Amino acid sequence: xxxxxxxxxxxxxxxxxxxxxxxxxxxxxxxxxxxxxxxxxxxxxxxxxxxxxxxxxxxxxxxxxxxxxxxxxxxxxxxxxxxxxxxxxxxxxxxxxxxxxxxxxxxxxxxxxxxxxxxxxxxxxxxxxxxxxxxxxxxxxxxxxxxxxxxxxxxxxxxxxxxxxxxxxxxxxxxxxxxxx
Amino acid sequence: xxxxxxxxxxxxxxxxxxxxxxxxxxxxxxxxxxxxxxxxxxxxxxxxxxxxxxxxxxxxxxxxxxxxxxxxxxxxxxxxxxxxxxxxxxxxxxxxxxxxxxxxxxxxxxxxxxxxxxxxxxxxxxxxxxxxxxxxxxxxxxxxxxxxxxxxxxxxxxxxxxxxxxxxxxxxxxxxxxxxxxxxxxxxxxxxxxxxxxxxxxxxxxxxxxxxxxxxxxxxxxxxxxxxxxxxxxxxxxxxxxxxxxxxxxxxxxxxxxxxxxxxxxxxxxxxxxxxxxxxxxxxxxxxxxxxxxxxxxxxxxxxxxxxxxxxxxxxxxxxxxxxxxxxxxxxxxxxxxxxxxxxxxxxxxxxxxxxxxxxxxxxxxxxxxxxxxxxxxxxxxxxxxxxxxxxxxxxxxxxxxxxxxxxxxxxxxxxxxxxxxxxxxxxxxxxxxxxxxxxxxxxxxxxxxxxxxxxxxxxxxxxxxxxxxxxxxxxxxxxxxxxxxxxxxxxxxxxxxxxxxxxxxxxxxxxxxxxxxxxxxxxxxxx
Numbered sequence: 001x002x003x004x005x006x007x008x009x010x011x012x013x014x015x016x017x018x019x020x021x022x023x024x025x026x027x028x029x030x031x032x033x034x035x036x037x038x039x040x041x042x043x044x045x046x047x048x049x050x051x052x053x054x055x056x057x058x059x060x061x062x063x064x065x066x067x068x069x070x071x072x073x074x075x076x077x078x079x080x081x082x083x084x085x086x087x088x089x090x091x092x093x094x095x096x097x098x099x100x101x102x103x104x105x106x107x108x109x110x111x112x113x114x115x116x117x118x119x120x121x122x123x124x125x126x127x128x129x130x131x132x133x134x135x136x137x138x139x140x141x142x143x144x145x146x147x148x149x150x151x152x153x154x155x156x157x158x159x160x161x162x163x164x165x166x167x168x169x170x171x172x173x174x175x176x177x178x179x180x181x
Numbered sequence: 182x183x184x185x186x187x188x189x190x191x192x193x194x195x196x197x198x199x200x201x202x203x204x205x206x207x208x209x210x211x212x213x214x215x216x217x218x219x220x221x222x223x224x225x226x227x228x229x230x231x232x233x234x235x236x237x238x239x240x241x242x243x244x245x246x247x248x249x250x251x252x253x254x255x256x257x258x259x260x261x262x263x264x265x266x267x268x269x270x271x272x273x274x275x276x277x278x279x280x281x282x283x284x285x286x287x288x289x290x291x292x293x294x295x296x297x298x299x300x301x302x303x304x305x306x307x308x309x310x311x312x313x314x315x316x317x318x319x320x321x322x323x324x325x326x327x328x329x330x331x332x333x334x335x336x337x338x339x340x341x342x343x344x345x346x347x348x349x350x351x352x353x354x355x356x357x358x359x360x361x362x363x364x365x366x367x368x369x370x371x372x373x374x375x376x377x378x379x380x381x382x383x384x385x386x387x388x389x390x391x392x393x394x395x396x397x398x399x400x401x402x403x404x405x406x407x408x409x410x411x412x413x414x415x416x417x418x419x420x421x422x423x424x425x426x427x428x429x430x431x432x433x434x435x436x437x438x439x440x441x442x443x444x445x446x447x448x449x450x451x452x453x454x455x456x457x458x459x460x461x462x463x464x465x466x467x468x469x470x471x472x473x474x475x476x477x478x479x480x481x482x483x484x485x486x487x488x489x490x491x492x493x494x495x496x497x498x499x500x501x502x503x504x505x506x507x508x509x510x511x512x513x514x515x516x517x518x519x520x521x522x523x524x525x526x527x528x529x530x531x532x533x534x535x536x537x538x539x540x541x542x543x544x545x546x547x548x549x550x551x552x553x554x555x556x557x558x559x560x561x562x563x564x565x566x567x568x569x570x571x572x573x574x575x576x577x578x579x580x581x582x583x584x585x586x587x588x589x590x591x592x593x594x595x596x597x598x599x600x601x602x603x604x605x606x607x608x609x610x611x612x613x614x615x616x617x618x619x620x621x622x623x624x625x626x627x628x629x630x631x632x633x634x635x636x637x638x639x640x641x642x643x644x645x646x647x648x649x650x651x652x653x654x655x656x657x658x659x660x661x662x663x664x665x666x667x668x669x670x671x672x673x674x675x676x677x678x679x680x681x682x683x684x685x686x687x688x689x690x691x692x693x694x695x696x697x698x699x700x701x702x703x704x705x706x707x708x709x
Contacts, residue, residue, distance in 0.1 A: 036220065041252055101218065104305070117319045118315075118319065123628075123629060132308060158223055158295065163293050167247055
């Protein structure tokens with residue numbers, strides 16, 4: 001026996017299953033990235049996740065993007081500042097702020113559940129919510145993320161702590177890992 | 182685990198006013214919290230282009246040559262002094278704040294300027310629009326539940342280009358004991374070769390029990406038509422004549438009644454008495470003294486459905502007892518049900534005879550507000566020339582698409598064609614087919630169900646006028662909103678004094694009448 005409410009619930013379940021793999025995670029430690037407004041008042045770099053390696057072997061380097069210059073990408077990881085040759089990086093993604101797309105997800109789930117009050121019309125309104133909510137959450141999740149090789153390293157340098165490049169005479173050992181657990 | 186949990190949450194929300202309030206509150210909170218879902222547009226410029234900095238950016242980040250960075254609000258660029266000024270913080274290389282206050286930074290010490298402009302993400306706008314529409318629908322359905330419904334099985338048939346709604350089955354059969362056979366004309370149906378497909382849907386909050394859905398193919402002459410009477414008799418028509426003149430209380434209505442199209446003739450219900458009647462006078466050309474019939478293509482307005490749903494609302498929790506009494510064959514209940522059924526009445530047809538007297542000819546009484554149906558009312562012989570006809574009907578109860586005069590030929594017997602195949606989705610549904618062929622229990626459908634019925638025509642499609650004969654009944658689902666209107670007193674008055682009840686119900690109906698039709702169709706994906 002089917003009912004509109006049961007169909008609605010099923011649609012929510014299917015949409016939840018489909019939505020989350022479709023959304024992009026920043027992969028930054030929880031609380032590390034500022035939200036959009038806060039990011040305009042801070043001067044840290046974005047969070048970079050880079051796949052590094054030539055030929056078969058590869059490793060993943062995560063941390064704050066410090067600078068990009070002289071064909072090197074400087075990442076402040078938990079172990080310290082690492083200079084990675086740009087040509088060794090196969091792919092990278094940088095998140096500059098936390099989009100809080102999960103709140104859109106909550107909004108979307110509540111909205112979809114609310115179609116239970118639409119009677120038979122939920123046959124129409126529930127798919128609208130599911131489609132609109134999914135597309136919105138996916139779009140919001142990708143908003144703070146930029147990728148290499150989609151963009152060049154010179155374009156990505158603006159998301160570094162030092163967009164012009166490493167300052168002259170910088171004591172690299174003075175850069176400390178910030179805040180991540 | 183998640184499925185039953187989600188289902189339970191949906192049920193709780195749907196079932197209680199508190200749940201709905203909570204839902205609205207949560208939706209508002211979600212909207213408010215989503216204010217922080219923003220996008221950031223970042224630009225960097227060298228100090229030589231300081232004049233081109235984006236002034237919309239509330240903060241200016243000044244990356245100086247030694248690696249430190251200023252974040253300034255209320256910032257400005259002084260090109261004369263070659264200085265950027267503002268209030269804010271100076272951050273060290275490790276991005277710990279070093280100083281706060283008013284700063285003036287010489288352009289010569291600047292490596293790069295950075296501006297950031299935040300805007301609400303487009304996805305928030307999209308969800309806001311969906312939320313607004315959804316809330317309007319929620320509030321509308323809560324405030325006006327009798328306008329959010331469907332009605333009986335609906336039948337979609339191709340007109341040659343797309344599937345359109347062409348019939349609704351047994352609209353008056355709201356209980357097993359009221360099971361009935363319904364005949365609907367399919368004048369716009371177009372077969373594919375010798376195959377006709379009809380999609381039968383359950384689009385209402387109803388359990389529908391369909392015992393039969395046969396196609397009737399009545400042979401017709403080339404260029405002619407066949408019309409059916411309410412009694413199920415079929416007559417060929419050699420010629421169909423249009424209106425010469427038509428007038429109702431609103432004045433001429435000839436244009437609206439001239440042809441089957443998107444223009445229907447309707448009138449507003451009386452504001453003090455839903456039983457108030459009106460008359461439409463019609464005149465047709467005629468030739469010869471052959472037998473004539475008036476063909477009416479019409480559908481009911483939502484008035485009758487409103488009255489039925491109001492009666493259910495007044496029954497409230499005792500609705501089951503009322504219908505059980507009906508099923509037990511309680512004579513009083515059956516009499517009351519029939520009386521209620523006749524509250525609105527049909528479209529009565531009178532014709533002017535040769536002596537100048539108005540003579541009753543019959544009535545159009547097809548029930549249902551969804552699909553326009555054609556019906557023939559045969560006129561007595563020996564009428565006036567030109568033919569003059571009067572229609573008597575309840576104000577606001579009918580939407581008439583066309584009235585025409587048919588010059589009738591022979592009575593014909595249609596070929597009965599049961600479905601050859603029944604498809605549920607793309608798959609054959611042998612159990613449903615057996616049900617519709619009478620080989621098992623009747624076919625039971627619930628909201629959202631759709632079956633495609635496939636028929637084979639006995640000859641070329643042009644040689645036949647097609648009709649759909651469906652038989653069954655349906656069980657209306659009670660809406661929780663209605664239970665709040667339970668009122669045995671009003672129900673008793675409806676049965677004991679139906680005429681008086683129509684007067685008492687008029688103000689409430691009139692408050693919703695203007696928007697009821699658009700809300701009804703707007704809440705569906707079917708079109709008449």
